[in-house]
Every structure is written in structure tokens, then in C-alpha cells.
Amino acid sequence: MRILPFDYSVRNLGRSPKRLILTVLAGALVVGLVIVAAAFVRGMEQSLVVATDRSNVILLAAGSEESLERSQIPSGTAGLVAGGIGGIKSRLGVSYVSPEVHVALFARPEENAQAEWRTMLRGVTQEALLVYPRVRIVEGRMPVPGKDEIMVGSLAAEMMAVPQERLNVGSSLWFANRSWRIVGRFGARGTVMDAEVWVPLTDLQIATKRDTLSCVVVKLGDAEFGDIDLFTKQRLDLALTATPEAEYYASVMKFYRPVQAMVWITALLVALAGLLGGFNTMFAAFAARIREFGMLQSLGYSRPAIMLSLVQESLLASAAGTLVASLLALIAINGQAVRFSMGVFELVVDHRVLIFGALAGLLIGLVGVVPPAWRCLRLPIPEALKAA
């Protein structure tokens, strides 16, 4: 089969610069939307699944497996776990066991302020820094019990929808009927903790009038998950259930599957609308070239060869649009914070998302040209040569 030269396709693109720019921009828009959808899903997965620690096990109340905020376990559970299970990671006699309280509250700038900011609070001890190595104190220090001090995550401002300066070290928040001074900031990139406010465990228990814990998080050393599970089943009186941290957040992810599905469906519908509009545009463009196609066939080029040339043109245009969309996504979308009920996550535009966007662009370039080109190439040569 004789194939048309590649530069024929390239030169044809330049025939109408305005049409080329519009085609590239339209492709960029559609691919950009697909990239945003993929970045949303990837960011949520990264925050809830990928960034979890595979060696952490959460012990929470039996029956509250789906929500740490609802879980209540005895306050002495951490000590029982540390003493009753061998093989938990430890260093210099300190077990990697973190007792925690998880509470969602509304904070205010001061006592009589009207504004209310949704805040995810986590009551912790010093052992939390052992159990969560991703947490890094970037400014200030860890809060000290008994002094109404707190430490905020780097995305806590996005969670509360306030300017970053509002949560600088030295400023304060009002919740649980008292003022709390911010003495530190921490980062836990890519995890739900990044949007939290950490409070000394005993202070939070007193402030929320509870003597129970939400959970105990344990880091495995030589022990396996089965050993922790064994403990919970031998101590049924504690009414505990053990779940790997990754599994807990994966089950939470299931709640957001409908949201992810909606995002994908929206992206798909917009892409479909773009594609169908593209069909129209392409048909109009090709209709003006029917005589050219007839001439090429009379010169000995087969229909498949002409189709291949048209596909090359379309792929070049869509590839340019994909490139524009990818650059814009990396600059403008990557790292943008999105608030949801559990906290905040960042949109992630990584190599997977970009490859997905590139594939989507190529697919659009391929699918968008075949039907209109086929309609135009179906005509017999004499009719094509007579076309206006």
C-alpha cells in the first residue's frame, strides 16, 4: 500500500491556523478535564490508601469499625496492649503504641466570634510521633499537656477555609469553652493528618469530658497482625477489634466511591460532548476536501492510506492539545487542596495521571477522526471529483 508522506499531514495542519488553534484548545480542554478527574481520584486514594503505614494496626471499639469518631475504648487499653502483646516495635524501652482521641468540632477565632470553622482534632501523646514517622514538626514544638496548647497541620487552614496566616504559631483558636494557643505546625504530606489539629491527649479528654479513647494505634515490630487480632479475641471484655490502618482507610474510601464515580461520569460526559462536537467540526473540515480525496485516489492512493494520513493529522493536533493540558495541569492543578468530610487532600498530577491524560488525548484524536473521514471517503471517485 502506498502511504502518503508524513509531512503531507503536517502541512495540512497549517492550512487553516485558526482552525488548528481551536482544535488544539478544544483537545486541551477535554484532556485537561480528564486529567483533573484523574488527579482528584489519585489524590484521594493517595491520602486515604497509599500514604497509610502498612505496619500500623488500629485497635478500636468492636462495632465502630467504620468510624474512629464513634469508637470508645477503655482508657487503659494502651497499657494493656503494650504489656500484653509481644513483638510491638519499641526503642529504648518505649513501645510504639499511640493512644488517641478523634473528635470533629467547630472552632472559632475567639470566644464571642460568630464564625465557626470545622476542625478535626486528634488527642495524642508523644508516642504519636513514633507511630507516624511521616509527621514532621516544621515550626515550633509539640504542645505540652496542661497548658491549653495545640499544634496544627499544614493543610489545617484549608480544612477550616481560613487564610494560612490565621493559624501561624502564636495565634489561638477557641473550642471546647477555652482558648488554645498554637505552639507548633507539622507536616504530614499526603495523609489525612495534614489537615488536623493535634492536642495533648489528656487535655482533649478533659475538654470533651470523656475518659475513654477512640483508638490505640500500634506499630508492628516482630509481631504480625494476627498477634494483635489474637489479643482482641482473647480479651473479649475489652470489646476491641483490630484492623490494619491501610484496611481501615480503604474501607473509608468505599464511602467516597460514589463521589469518584460522579467525577468520572462528569468528565466522561464533557469529553463525549467535546467528541461529538468534534465530529461536526471534522466533518465540515473534511467535506471541503472531498475533491482532494478523490484526486488522491485517482493518483493511486488507497482509502486506507488517506485515512492513515487523516489520523496522523488528528493525532498531531490532539497530541499538541494534550501537551498544553499536561503543562497547565502540572503548573496550576498539582497540589491544589480539596476539602472533604474527613479532612483535606491535594490533587496529585503524577506520571500515572499524565499517562492517563495522554492516552485519553490519543483516543480522542483517533476516535474523533474516523467516523467523519469514513463518511467522506465512502464516495466513489467520480462523485468525489465532481464535489464542490
Next chain:
Amino acid sequence: MRFLTEKMAMGCLTCLAISLATLWPALAPVIWAEKTVAAGPVKAGLPSDLFTASAPPNPVDVGDARKTAVEGKRIVVRGQVGGLSKPFADKYAMFVVCDKRLAVCPKGCANPADFCSVPRDQLMANLATIQVVDQKGVPLKASLQGMNGLRPMSEVVVQGTVAKSDNNVLIVNAENIYVNNKIVLSP
């Protein structure tokens, strides 16, 4: 290069549909067949006579056993596997049973084995832990789930020795387990 014409595409789809319709009566029973319970070989490390074909005599329900069990004494306890969302231990020969007189969750419950409709205090008072241990009293490393038809909500009769019994827990070291495969208590 040949194009797949519309007519060829329709023809392929039609052939596929006819093939599926023809083969479906043969495929359906294979796909939808209920799994039958077969008493397979016992896992390595577990006693070969662990599962019995008949129930040990004079069983006591879990709720009554919680009140009368004495540490170190032999016991025959009857119950149903459940009381927790995952009643089987991960990788160890241990499971949790509850009194079969407890109310089963209503129809449509995602996990009836957790008995979430029973008040927590009542449930806690009617639970027992069944474990298969070695000579040192350490639970064996072999999951019992699926063995001899043992699964959540199975009715079981366990003969063994009381390892621990107080106001809070009842733990039985099982020597024989009978699984009543005719009955799976479900809503």
C-alpha cells in the same frame, strides 16, 4: 489494511449472542452452583481428630457456660460462630462463639455475624473464645475458617478444657469440634 465494516461488526455481535445463548444452559450451573461443603484434610499442625462427625453429648449453651465454667475443668459448649464482625482469628486457630439463643440480625443486615442488634452488655455476657492450642497452651498457627464447613453463623459444639473463666471472658481449649453443617443460622 481492511476495514471492519458495519455489517461485519453486526455479524460478529450476532454470532457472539447466539453462542452465548446456546452455551448458557451448560455454563449457568457451573457459574451459579452452590458450593458444597466437603470435609477436606485437616491443616498441618492441627490435630487430625479435631473435627468430629457427631456432637459431643450434654452440651451447655454459651450463656450458661459463662456462669458455670470452672478453670481447668472439661466442658462441652454449644453456640454459633459470631459476636464480632470477624469472628475468626487471622492466622490462628481461634474463633468466637455466642449463645445461639441471641436474636439474629434482621434480614438485609450486611454482616449478621456481628449481632449488632443485640445490646452490647448482653452480647458480651454471651460470648466465648474457642482456641486450639499446642502443648504449651499457645494457639496454633492455622486459621479454622472454612474447615469442615466452619464459617460465620455455623452452629458448633465444642468439647475441651476451660483455659480461663471469670466475669469477663471464657476461653476454651478445644479438643473436638462438631460443626452442624445442616444448619447455618441466618436471618
